Amino acid sequence: MTARCSGDLPLPSTLPEVPAARDRQRQAEAARPILQALARVMVTDRRAVTLASARGEILLANLSSQRLGIDRDGLLQHLDWEALCTMARRSGSAAARWQQEAHCFEGEVVHVPLGSAEGFLLRLAESDQESTWLRNRARAATLMRVAHDLRTPIQSLLASAGALTRSDGPGLTEETAQRMRRAAGLALDQVSNVLSVIRGEQSLRGGQPDEDFRLVEEVSALVSLVEPIAAARATEVVLTLDTPADLTLHGPLRFVRALCQNLIDNSVNHGGGRVELRLSAAALSAALPLTDGGGDLWRVRMELSDEGGGLPPEHRARLAEALSRQADAEGRDISGSDQRPSAGLSVLAHALRQLGGEMTVADRGADGAALPPQSEERVIGTVFTATFTLPRAPALPQSAAQGAGGRPLPLSARQILLVEDSPSSRDWISHMLRHSGAEVTAVGSGPEALALLARVEYATRIDLVLTDVTLPRMTGIELAARLSHGDAAAALVWRGPVVGLTAHADDRIRAACLRAGMATVLEKPIQADDLAAGLTAVLNGAAPAAPRAAAAGPAGDRPLDGEVTQSLIAQIGVEPARGFMLRALREARQVLPELRRDGPGPDTGRRLHAATGACGLTGLRAVERVLRQAEAEVAVTNPRLEPLCRLLVDALNRTEQAIGELPS
Structure with a gap:
């Protein structure tokens, strides 16, 4: 129910997200003092303020909010309310922007725990002028963060170039050259990632949505990215993995990258001759409170230790200050502190905050373990430990190894690299391919595909590349041209068939794809059997058959096929x-x-x-x-x-x- 914020507020008698009626009433009584306090604050606020559930049910709304017409339909249509609530639940708050005719109001969504229930407080700026001021500050904070994130890939490129052109060192082995080329490719891809973050953060949509990612692949790629920098500083980087290689999480990948990159980069620059990163992840035995439906949650732990002689007290104090600073949804400091941590510490702290994570810092002893506080043992370095929790991406049932009657599946033992930017399409196409017996490696962009195929361990086992035609940063046509005609910059060693996949396969697009070297172009939507048949034909050197026509019959106005x-x-x-x-x-x-x-x-x-x-x-x-x-x-x-x-x-x-x- 909606309660008008004027005078004493009638409070909702029930709260959302609590299953049983008796529990619902008990939680409503427990939350009543919190709601009453919120109501008294909201009634005096000239800004539009609304308290709602994760489903968009309005619990409290002040008069300014009601004048703007903020209701459940408005929350779901004007905002990506579900995603905003997820981000606010994780990090405490999330930026929001409300468009009302010609006016756009900046604001934030704040997570409000209500016992075993929860609410989300939407607060909007009072005027267009305030919105403009807040937006400009947010842009400045975003540009500061992404500018700092660009330093590491640029340094990696410079270090790689320096090693390749240095004449006084030993001869460059092919293995070293391959590693440096891979690091350079990863650096360029990281630059593209950062630029896409800028585009996403500066749009009125208010940032990028969460996405699926493989934790081991992301961390391994970042370690490879800094290897040329570490080599230039005579620093050894050791990565130890204690997590399933195929663990796929769902969350803000940009902040996972920022956290890991800044941790590694800082230790490589200041951590002495050896830096050790241990990545571990463990499934939680039960869902955390206030999560939706008891999902499969994983606790990620990054422990990074170095041999830099220990963190000086002034640096430790600055780190503690950065981690403790209070910030709003856009990363603007609201703690009132006069001290300003460095850009790197601010980026690290912001990333950790957006992940809802924690960090501890301890001295490292001679045996490599963290020393207890006030220990008298000799300090040889520092141990940073960052932890955060994210849900596992939805998993599909495993496909059978054989078809009906024990016959081999059409794509059995085939290795396919899928390039698809839509997360839901990527996962579903991967499932269709696995359902037909294939082993699938899936990436979201052309640069990621090139980086993989430049590595011998991937290039020697991939049989076919299946790519969407319309991709960010590099189209599927551009990717096919580089794969078919060679790409000296990436030192590609893979040669094989490329198949295009598109929702619009007209004659012009087909001709462009074929000129780029694609074997054929398949059209979405496509059934699993048709996809398998088309790829099997290409792998066998035959022309793919035309896909089956859709079943005849009146479509009507039904929303589902x-x-x-x-x-x-x-x-x-x-x-x-x-x-x-x-x-x-x-x-x-x-x-x-x-x-x-x-x-x-x-x-x-x-x-x-x-x-x-x-x-x-x-x-x-x-x-x-x-x-x-x-x-x-x-x-x-x-x-x-x-x-x-x-x-x-x-x-x-x-x-x-x-x-x-x-x-x-």
């Missing part, structure tokens, strides 16, 4: 299918604020294309239809987007309802 939905359910079951459909729906919903607020930008077409493919693959027919119209509209000079946005809102809502009504 019945054939695709039944295929999903048959392969993985109702609940996993529902989960993948909701992920694709969220990906489509994230495009809506960009269309309404930013208008067409340089990346809008690609984002629409990615969402279109994800919705097509998972049978979200109504949303896919509107997204295709939007793709065509943003390509014209003066697009008319508002009618399409209204159609998209309607399609999203109808589709979400239809997914929820799937029989369990």
Whole structure:
């Protein structure tokens, strides 16, 4: 229920997120003093302030909020409310931007624990002038962080170039050259990552969404990135892994990278002759309080120890100050402290804060272990320990090793590198390939694919590259050209067939793909059997057969494609299918604020294309239809987007309802 913030506030009699009626009433009574205190503060605030549940149910709203019309539908349509609540739950607060006609209000979403329940407080700036001032400060803070993140890849490039051109050292072995080329490729990819963060943070969408990532691959890549810098300083970097190699987590990858990069970079620069990084991860026995549905949570631990003689007291004090500084959702300091930590410490602390993590610092003894406080033993270095918790990415059922009747699966023992920027499409296509017997390595961009294929251990076992045509930073056509015609800069040693995958395979796109060296182009949406048949034909040197036509019959106005939905359910079951459909729906919903607020930008077409493919693959027919119209509209000079946005809102809502009504 919504309580008007005027005078004494009538408080909600029930709270969300508590399963049993008796427990709900008990939690409501326990939370009543908190709600009453919030209400008294909200009623005197001239800003628009709203307290809501993670589902968007309004608990409290002051008069300014009501005048703006902030209700459940508004939260779900104007904001990516679910993602904002997830970020606020993890880090305490998250930046938000509310568009009301021609006005855009900066604000934040703050997590409010209410016993075993929870609420989320949306606070908006009082005026356009205040919003502009806050936005400029946020941009300055973002640019400071990403500028610092650019230092390490640039230093890696310089160190690699220095080692390759140095004439007074020993001869350069092929192994060393390969390692340096890989580090240079990773450095360029990291620069692209940082630039994409700038684009995401500066858009009115308010930052980048969480994504799936393999923890071991990310940390290993960052260690490889700093190896040339470490070699130039005669520092040995040792990485010890105590976590499953295929552990895939879901969270803010940009902050995991920033935390790990700054830890390693600092120790390489100041940590003496040997730096040891131990990465471990363990599944928690139970879900943490206030998480959705008891997900599979993993505690990640990064322990980095060096031999730099110990952290001087003044440096330790600055680190403690950076970690303890209070900051708002954009990283702006609100603690009132006069001391200003260095840029590196500020970036490290901000990343740790956004991950909801903790850090301890201890002296390192002669035996390599952390010394207890006030120890009299000799200090040889420092031990930094950072911990944070993230959920594991949704897992799909394992595919059978054989088909019906014991026949081998069509792609058995084939190694396929998948390049797909849409997280939901990437996971579902990976599952379809594994369902057909293939072993799959999946990446999200062309530079990542080139970096992998420049490594002998990958290049010697990949049989085929399957790439989306529309990708960030490097299109699938550009990737195919580099793979087919060679790329001296990346020292590619892989030669094999490249297959394109796109939601729009017209004659012009097909011709461009074939000129770039692709063997063929397949069109989304595509069924698992058709995908397997097309790739098998290419691997066997034959022409792929035309895909099967969709089943005949009136489509009507149903939001879901019945054939695709039944295929999903048959392969993985109702609940996993529902989960993948909701992920694709969220990906489509994230495009809506960009269309309404930013208008067409340089990346809008690609984002629409990615969402279109994800919705097509998972049978979200109504949303896919509107997204295709939007793709065509943003390509014209003066697009008319508002009618399409209204159609998209309607399609999203109808589709979400239809997914929820799937029989369990």
